[in-house]
Amino acid sequence: MDPQRPDSYQGGAGPDFNDHVLHKTILVGDSGVGKTSLLVQFDQGKFIPGSFSATVGIGFTNKVVIVDGVRVKLQIWDTAGQERFRSVTHAYYRDAQALLLLYDITNKSSFDNIRAWLTEIHEYAQRDVVIMLLGNKADMSSERVIRSEDGETLAREYGVPFLETSAKTGMNVELAFLAIAKELKYRAGHQADEPSFQIRDYVESQKKRSSCCSFM
Ligand SMILES: Nc1nc2c(ncn2[C@@H]2O[C@H](COP(=O)(O)OP(=O)(O)OP(=O)(O)O)[C@@H](O)[C@H]2O)c(=O)[nH]1
Numbered sequence: 001m002d003p004q005r006p007d008s009y010q011g012g013a014g015p016d017f018n019d020h021v022l023h024k025t026i027l028v029g030d031s032g033v034g035k036t037s038l039l040v041q042f043d044q045g046k047f048i049p050g051s052f053s054a055t056v057g058i059g060f061t062n063k064v065v066i067v068d069g070v071r072v073k074l075q076i077w078d079t080a081g082q083e084r085f086r087s088v089t090h091a092y093y094r095d096a097q098a099l100l101l102l103y104d105i106t107n108k109s110s111f112d113n114i115r116a117w118l119t120e121i122h123e124y125a126q127r128d129v130v131i132m133l134l135g136n137k138a139d140m141s142s143e144r145v146i147r148s149e150d151g152e153t154l155a156r157e158y159g160v161p162f163l164e165t166s167a168k169t170g171m172n173v174e175l176a177f178l179a180i181a182k183e184l185k186y187r188a189g190h191q192a193d194e195p196s197f198q199i200r201d202y203v204e205s206q207k208k209r210s211s212c213c214s215f216m
Pocket of ligand 1: 048
């Protein structure tokens with residue numbers, strides 16, 4: 001854990017890994033937006049460039065995130081974005097506690113499809129599922145077609161937090177998962193005197209921090 005940071009995460013199975021409640025989190029979005037890459041960056045801290053190999057079906061990775069000194073276990077499911085796998089992935093929405101919904105800032109149709117993804121999520125997922133919108137590939141500034149403000153506006157319309165991320169550089173990747181883990185920990189139980197936690201406020205405050213003090 002980095003002492004400079006308010007929270008941190010650690011991967012792999014620690015000694016009391018199984019003692020904690022499992023929080024199911026799912027990555028969704030069009031094929032090619034970077035779901036697998038985002039998870040690999042979060043899990044292993046690396047980006048594997050090169051040819052794109054689409055996910056077939058679904059798979060998961062376990063990660064322990066440390067929130068205020070408490071271990072929060074995330075089971076992160078990486079789904080296939082391709083239409084032909086959609087009926088398979090719908091079945092997994094039902095017991096998801098959090099969904100990270102990605103589009104690619106260089107791909108307009110992936111952004112336009114976000115509304116359809118949200119309709120699907122509302123149809124198949126639990127009503128109180130935590131949703132976060134991520135505009136990925138933020139490192140590809142010369143090929144950007146979706147402005148950051150457009151992502152912000154869409155997220156505000158649906159009342160969900162928003163971040164631009166880069167699975168390549170790691171920008172905001174850890175923050176996205178930490179925010180989800182904080183929200184899930186708060187929902188799982190909190191002290192009566194604990195200040196209320198709002199994921200959107202947290203993400204906004206961390207974004208300001210990072211732009212002011214090179215936090216990320
Ligand atoms: N420059 C850049 N490239 C990225 C980023 N994220 C993903 N890519 C590239 O985009 C392509 C698709 O990434 P994937 O992670 O396989 O996409 P996916 O959403 O998992 O795709 P499906 O498995 O088909 O749903 C790959 O060539 C990645 O290297 C990013 O943040 N920046």
